[in-house]
Amino acid sequence: MGRLSLKEKVMVATGAATRPADVPEQVADLKGHEQVNPPMNQRVMEWLERYNTEFDDALPAHISRAAFFAAVRSLLPTLARCTPASTLDALLACARFGLVPDGRHAVIVREGQMARFIPMAQGYVDLMCRGEVQSVVVEVVRENDHFQWVPTAPLGEDLVHVPARGMKSERGEATRVYAFAWFRNGQRSRAVVLDREEAEEIRDEHSRAYREAVAEGREDSYWHRYFLQMWMKSAVRRLPKYVRMSTELLTALMAADDAGEAGEAQSFHAPDPETARLLAEAEAAARAAEASQDTPAPTTTRRLPVKRWQPRRKPSRRARRGRKQPA
Incomplete structure (x- = not known):
C-alpha cells in the first residue's frame, strides 16, 4: 500500500x-x-x-x-x-x-x-544533539547523596552532586532529578532541577491516562509503572529554554x-x-x-589600480616654434 x-x-x-x-x-x-x-x-x-x-x-x-x-x-x-x-x-x-x-x-x-x-528522555536528548548540543547530563539525586544547587551562582559553581557510596538501595529514595547540556563549544547550559513534588504536579495536571487510572482504581498507567523515567523526561523537557538552538x-x-x-x-x-x-x-x-x-572570511578583493604621478614634460623646440608669439 x-x-x-x-x-x-x-x-x-x-x-x-x-x-x-x-x-x-x-x-x-x-x-x-x-x-x-x-x-x-x-x-x-x-x-x-x-x-x-x-x-x-x-x-x-x-x-x-x-x-x-x-x-x-x-x-x-x-x-x-x-x-x-x-x-x-x-x-x-x-x-x-x-x-x-x-x-x-x-x-x-x-x-x-x-x-x-x-x-x-533519551529521545529528547537525541533531538537536542542534532543542533549545537554535544551531550546532555540527566542524573537522579537520592536521600543520602550530597547535593547543593545555587541557581544564581556562576556556571560550574552552581551545582554539586556527590553520590553516596553503596548500592542504589543504600543511597535512599530519589528526591530530585537534574539535567543540563554541554555545547559543542565547551560551554554548559543552566541546570534544570525538579523535586518529587514538582514531578507529581506535572503528572497530575498533564496525564489524562494517569487521572483515568486513579479514577478507576487502577495502577497501570505509564506514570504508575515508570514514575522515575517520566520524572527524568520532565526535567529534560524543560532544558530547551536554556539551550541556544533551533x-x-x-x-x-x-x-x-x-x-x-x-x-x-x-x-x-x-x-x-x-x-x-x-x-x-x-x-x-x-x-x-x-x-x-565567528571566523572572518579571507579577503579576496583586489586593490584597484592607482595611476602613478609623473612629472610634467617640457614641450619640444618644434612645438615652441609653432606657437604664436604675442603681439
Missing part, C-alpha cells in the same frame, strides 16, 4: 478505523496477561508492512525500516489489542521524529484500545507528546518528510551563517 489517502488520514486522526478482518484479537492467559502468538504476530506485521512506503518516507536516512520494524516486533502483543488507526498514528509519529520504540528512546504503550507514542523539532515533539497525554492524534504534530528536510536545511544554513560570523 502506498501513502495514506485523505480518508485514511482522517480515520487515523479520529480513531474511526476498525480492526481489519485479517488481524485477529489478542489471546490472553488465565490471569489476563498478554501472550505471544506467533501466527497472530505475523499477521499484524503483514498488515503494518502494507504501509512500507509511508514508513520509508517517514524514517530518516540513518534508521532503516528493517531496524524500526525489528523494535516493533516486540510490541506486537500490545499493538494487537489497539485499534489499527491508533497503532498507525503512534508508529508514524515515532518514525517521523527519527526515534526507535526500543524502550530507551521511545515507547509505544496501550491505553485501553488506543496505542500511544511516548518519547523518553527548537522547531523539539517544539513539535512536545506537541505530539502532549497530544498523546490528551488522547489525541499524534502523527499530525510530527513533521512530514518534506518539512523535516526543509527544517534540516534551514538549521544547517543557520549554523553555517553563525560560523561565518
Whole structure:
C-alpha cells in the first residue's frame, strides 16, 4: 500500500478505523496477561508492512525500516489489542521524529484500545544533539547523596552532586532529578532541577491516562509503572529554554507528546518528510551563517589600480616654434 489517502488520514486522526478482518484479537492467559502468538504476530506485521512506503518516507536516512520494524516486533502483543488507526498514528509519529520504540528512546504503550507514542528522555536528548548540543547530563539525586544547587551562582559553581557510596538501595529514595547540556563549544547550559513534588504536579495536571487510572482504581498507567523515567523526561523537557538552538523539532515533539497525554492524534504534530528536510536545511544554513560570523572570511578583493604621478614634460623646440608669439 502506498501513502495514506485523505480518508485514511482522517480515520487515523479520529480513531474511526476498525480492526481489519485479517488481524485477529489478542489471546490472553488465565490471569489476563498478554501472550505471544506467533501466527497472530505475523499477521499484524503483514498488515503494518502494507504501509512500507509511508514508513520509508517517514524514517530518516540513518534508521532503516528493517531496524524500526525489528523494535516493533516486540510490541506486537500490545499493538494487537489497539485499534489499527491508533497503532498507525503512534508508529508514524515515532518514525517521523527519527526515534526507535526500543524502550530507551521511545515507547509505544496501550491505553485501553488506543496505542500511544511516548518519547523518553533519551529521545529528547537525541533531538537536542542534532543542533549545537554535544551531550546532555540527566542524573537522579537520592536521600543520602550530597547535593547543593545555587541557581544564581556562576556556571560550574552552581551545582554539586556527590553520590553516596553503596548500592542504589543504600543511597535512599530519589528526591530530585537534574539535567543540563554541554555545547559543542565547551560551554554548559543552566541546570534544570525538579523535586518529587514538582514531578507529581506535572503528572497530575498533564496525564489524562494517569487521572483515568486513579479514577478507576487502577495502577497501570505509564506514570504508575515508570514514575522515575517520566520524572527524568520532565526535567529534560524543560532544558530547551536554556539551550541556544533551533527548537522547531523539539517544539513539535512536545506537541505530539502532549497530544498523546490528551488522547489525541499524534502523527499530525510530527513533521512530514518534506518539512523535516526543509527544517534540516534551514538549521544547517543557520549554523553555517553563525560560523561565518565567528571566523572572518579571507579577503579576496583586489586593490584597484592607482595611476602613478609623473612629472610634467617640457614641450619640444618644434612645438615652441609653432606657437604664436604675442603681439
